[in-house]
Amino acid sequence: MSDHETNLLPPDWAFEFHGHFCPFMPLGYRMGLLALQRMGVDREQDHTLHVVCELGEGHPQTCLIDGIQVATGATFGKTLIEKTFWGKLAATFWYPGKTAVRYSLKPSFLDAFGTQEFFAYRKKGIEPSGIPADVTRKAIDWMLSQADDDVFARTDRPDFQMHPPKGSFNKSLCSVCGEYVFERYVRMQDGKPVCIPCSGYAR
Ligand SMILES: [Zn+2]
Ligand SMILES: [Zn+2]
Numbered sequence: 001m002s003d004h005e006t007n008l009l010p011p012d013w014a015f016e017f018h019g020h021f022c023p024f025m026p027l028g029y030r031m032g033l034l035a036l037q038r039m040g041v042d043r044e045q046d047h048t049l050h051v052v053c054e055l056g057e058g059h060p061q062t063c064l065i066d067g068i069q070v071a072t073g074a075t076f077g078k079t080l081i082e083k084t085f086w087g088k089l090a091a092t093f094w095y096p097g098k099t100a101v102r103y104s105l106k107p108s109f110l111d112a113f114g115t116q117e118f119f120a121y122r123k124k125g126i127e128p129s130g131i132p133a134d135v136t137r138k139a140i141d142w143m144l145s146q147a148d149d150d151v152f153a154r155t156d157r158p159d160f161q162m163h164p165p166k167g168s169f170n171k172s173l174c175s176v177c178g179e180y181v182f183e184r185y186v187r188m189q190d191g192k193p194v195c196i197p198c199s200g201y202a203r
Contacts (some may be wrong), residue, residue, distance in 0.1 A: 006145040008033065014070040018063065022128040024116060027151075028067025029198035031103050034148060035093035036072060038101050038114040044080060049095050050162050051081045054104075061089055062120070079164075092160055100160035103152045116142060123181035174198050 011031040018025045032051075036042065041049060051074045053064050065081065066090060074080035090104035113119075118139035121131045128136065143151070170183040176198035187199040 005141070008144050009140070010067060011188065017070070018066045019132055019133075020128040021136050022063050023113075023116070023136060023143055024061045024063035025070075026140050027105070027143055028064035028069075028118045030067070030070045030144070031067040031091065031152060032065070032071025032074075032093075034105060034152065035091075035101055036153075037095060039095050039156070040097040041095050041098060043071070047078055047080065047167070049074045049080060049093065050164060051091055051093050052162075053081065053083045053088040054093075055083055055189075056087040057083075057084040059087055064089065064091075093159060093183075094160060094162050097169055100157040102155045102157055102160075104155075106151060106153050113139070113143060135173040138184040157181070 008030050010024075010026050014025065014029065015021055035051075051068055051072060053065055053068065055065060063065065065083075069075045069081060072080075072093070074093075081085070089110070090102060092100055092102040093102040108184055113125045116139040117135050118131060121135065122128070165184065168183050171180045172186050172193040173179070174181050174186075174195040175189075175192035176194050179195060181193070181195040185196055187196060188194070189199055
């Protein structure tokens with residue numbers, strides 16, 4: 001591997017966090033690094049950078065999202081990443097004052113990637129943790145050896161805007177269950193504050 005490729009490889013702690021050794025987490029990591037570079041911003045420490053992923057659920061390759069979070073610091077816990085549930089391998093990165101950018105995986109790249117032995121194991125129903133590490137490593141190395149332009153399609157999205165809700169520390173006790181509920185989510189029933197589940201799940 002070249003130095004360039006080594007720098008694109010996620011740190012060991014990312015694989016520990018992710019739980020298994022696979023090629024799609026590193027691919028998401030690479031996408032995240034590219035987006036940061038394109039927008040000229042650093043890995044997010046607090047709550048500014050947002051990512052909107054177009055992936056869904058019940059399809060492969062959603063591991064991408066963990067790599068994106070690792071690279072960008074736009075984590076689920078900081079409410080900086082969301083999914084549109086479109087079942088597409090793409091994500092838009094947004095930072096106030098910068099031009100938002102969307103990256104998608106090129107079909108030609110995915111078709112070629114799919115011929116890696118790793119995917120033969122996956123199609124037999126073997127989970128990534130059960131696939132020999134050298135087989136997985138080969139898929140990762142091949143992916144890293146491909147040029148950015150061969151892997152990703154990029155679109156600048158100057159009109160893309162997000163309006164994250166303002167954070168608030170205000171909370172109330174639910175008059176039914178007695179648990180705290182943050183202000184945005186308090187519902188009123190008979191003039192008393194209730195949480196959403198106690199209100200009958202009406203949103
Ligand atoms: Zn994975
Ligand atoms: Zn309640």
